[in-house]
Amino acid sequence: MSAFAQVLASGVATGCVYGLVALSFVLIYKASDTVSFMQGELLMVGAFAAVGLHAAGVPLALAGVLAVLAVALLGAALERLALRRALGQPHLVAVLLTFGFGLVMRGAVASVPAATHEMHRLPLPEQVLVLGGIVFASSHLAVIAATALLVLLLALFFRHTRAGLALRACAEDARVAALMGVPVARMHTLAWALGAGLAAFAGLLLAPISFVHLDMGLVALKAFPAAVLGGLYSLPGALAGGVFIGVAEALAGLALPEGYKDAVPYALLMLALLAFPRGFGGRAA
Template identity: 75%
Template sequence: MLAFIQVLTSGIAIGCVYGLVALSFVLIYKAAETVSFMQGDLLMLGAFAALGLHLAAGWPLLAAAVAAVLAVALLGAALERVVLRRALGQPHLVAVLLTFGLGMMMRGSVASVPAAAQEIHRLPFAADTFAIGPLVLAASHVWVVLATVLLAAALAAFFRFTRAGLALRACSEDARIAALMGVPVARMHVLAWALGAGLAACAGLLLAPITFVHLNMGFIALKAFPAAVLGGLTSLPGALLAGIFLGVVEAVAGLMLPEGVKDVVPYVLLMLALLLFPSGLGVGLGAALRRRGGGQ
């Protein structure tokens, strides 16, 4: 039972990272109606930026982490203004290929640094364990869960209580009507890409104590994308919950099934969800419950 609880905690922690990356996918999709395939590379870039500021520049770890998130968010905004805005009005494949190419450029830039390409690093925080009776938990797992709760609460407050958050919600619902109401749609697109990039960088910082900092850590976005699809690609709470769900299922599958099966689980669930609930698992289940309630 203790082993199962430890595995469950690990699954929740990695699921929180999946959920944050899925949130970044959904934020950008709702605002720009395109899928950004550079989120994993932004995640990796944020972790390496914090590592470089801490180890090379000698910044305190917290200051380096905050500066790295802000820098990656500014990079996301700049890429929208300089490159991605040109894809507006073009076929969706144009923006997808642009984000894929930009991600490859980021990855190549980091790989050009020998220490980054050849070594595995670790950000020195939350490296201890603590015990609750006979149960021993990794501090990094608890830290990831708590940080995710705080980030989700801050994001919810931003969208509910700030003018920029309300404007971004209006823009994501209907950009034309929002523009007629005076919402600066172009600025909201910049904000959405900046928030998406910043969330990816936060996910990279939270992932760093668990999997270390290395060039391939951004591949976790390939598992976070199914979470975004399971949530419906339009639901921020759905993306976060789907990410946690995938993390838990993957961890339990790794405990009970043969090695390697857990890496297939997210995609099997994605295929089932697309077949059963094409509009997204959260939307589909909600509609099914409403129909059942109406029938009764």
């Protein structure tokens, strides 16, 4: 029972990271009707930026904040300079642009010898907490708590701020929102910035669980199915899909032979989509 609880906590923590990246997919898709395939690289860049800033002498907390802000500005700049030109073009144009930018970011990080030749980890205090006789890693509980706090802040932002309400209006119907005076172009930029910042924040949360390395952005391959599972239009659904995949993956690693862990979440994803074609957060037309 203790092992089951520990594995469950690990799965929920990893699922929270998947869910945050899935949230970044959904934010961008709702605002601009574009799937961004550079979210994994943005996650990796954010983690490396925090590591680099901290190595340069910046306090860890400030390094994390600056890394998230820098990646958010990078997402906004890419939208303003290049991705905005893809509006009105076939969807494949924007997809290929984001894929290309992801490769450029990966190549830029790979050009730094320390990024490819060494494994890095953010120096967070690692402790063990005993609750009810069950041992939990403090990093897993911290990831869950940080995700819950961020989701609460996002909910307040989308419900009680003018920018949040404007983003929701653009996601509902950009043409009508423009007629009502909402600056749609600026909202698109804000959506890409928020999506990039969320991916970078997910990278900071993933760093205590795994090392910071060039391939850590591959978690986006599991976050995108989580976004699809959530319906691609629902922020709560995306987070639920991420936790679902994280828990399923962790339990599969506990109960099944080696090698099945990575396949089981996708098999469950297919079954769930057969039962809920619009995803957990989908809605009828």
